[in-house]
Amino acid sequence: MIDKRDVFTSSGLDLVDEIIELYKGDDNIKALDVGCGSGYSVNCLCEKGFDATGIDYCEEIINLGKEKYKNIDLQVMDANNIDFPKNYFDLIIFECSLSIMKNPESILSNCKELLKQKGIILLSDFYFKKSDNQDNTYTIDYWNTVFDELNLKIIKFEDKYSEWRNFLGMVLWEYGDLSGLLMGNENDQINKDILKKETGYFFTILKKED
Numbered sequence: 001m002i003d004k005r006d007v008f009t010s011s012g013l014d015l016v017d018e019i020i021e022l023y024k025g026d027d028n029i030k031a032l033d034v035g036c037g038s039g040y041s042v043n044c045l046c047e048k049g050f051d052a053t054g055i056d057y058c059e060e061i062i063n064l065g066k067e068k069y070k071n072i073d074l075q076v077m078d079a080n081n082i083d084f085p086k087n088y089f090d091l092i093i094f095e096c097s098l099s100i101m102k103n104p105e106s107i108l109s110n111c112k113e114l115l116k117q118k119g120i121i122l123l124s125d126f127y128f129k130k131s132d133n134q135d136n137t138y139t140i141d142y143w144n145t146v147f148d149e150l151n152l153k154i155i156k157f158e159d160k161y162s163e164w165r166n167f168l169g170m171v172l173w174e175y176g177d178l179s180g181l182l183m184g185n186e187n188d189q190i191n192k193d194i195l196k197k198e199t200g201y202f203f204t205i206l207k208k209e210d
């Protein structure tokens with residue numbers, strides 16, 4: 001059963017405006033939204049002339065998107081097994097989705113292969129605040145190391161901590177707790193820690209350099 005909000009997503013932190021600005025005046029931009037939910041961003045991009053596809057492994061939510069938005073390309077597909085050719089996309093988007101997947105690092109690495117040279121990844125996701133006695137996983141330093149190891153050049157980075165706090169406040173107000181944030185979350189490490197550790201949110205634009 002899909003939640004009344006479709007999925008828990010941090011609306012207002014979405015990347016669409018950034019993308020439209022980034023590609024102003026360009027034609028035939030091939031974009032892939034990984035973990036697209038019901039396809040809000042895919043639909044916005046299509047309306048702006050992008051050749052956009054959304055994938056999500058939840059069939060129910062893809063069907064919901066197909067009812068909501070006619071004539072957009074939404075497909076049931078697992079991010080661990082994306083069936084598109086290498087060097088195909090100009091742009092790949094992860095909006096509030098990468099960290100909840102089971103193998104975020106390998107998914108990011110595989111998606112890099114799907115990008116054309118100089119292609120762009122837009123990623124918005126949460127992070128754990130760093131503290132001395134906790135491990136480093138999914139902190140901003142951790143994410144930066146992952147990007148560095150994949151030779152993805154950071155061309156923009158914004159900390160969206162205050163917007164994230166507002167979003168969490170809104171979820172608490174609406175649902176009484178934050179457990180819905182774990183809905184469909186396959187990443188056990190995050191499930192274990194997300195309600196215990198302090199979190200923030202970041203937005204970044206990464207460029208494929210090799």
Ligand SMILES: C[S@@+](CC[C@H](N)C(=O)[O-])C[C@H]1O[C@@H](n2cnc3c(N)ncnc32)[C@H](O)[C@@H]1O
Nearest residue numbers: 007008009035036037056057058078079095097
């Ligand atoms: C928090 S929602 C965000 C949805 C959308 N990007 C948005 O911002 O509205 C995360 C989405 O990722 C999808 N997802 C999680 N793991 C996935 C996987 N391995 N492959 C494809 N989609 C996945 C979930 O089904 C869910 O729709």
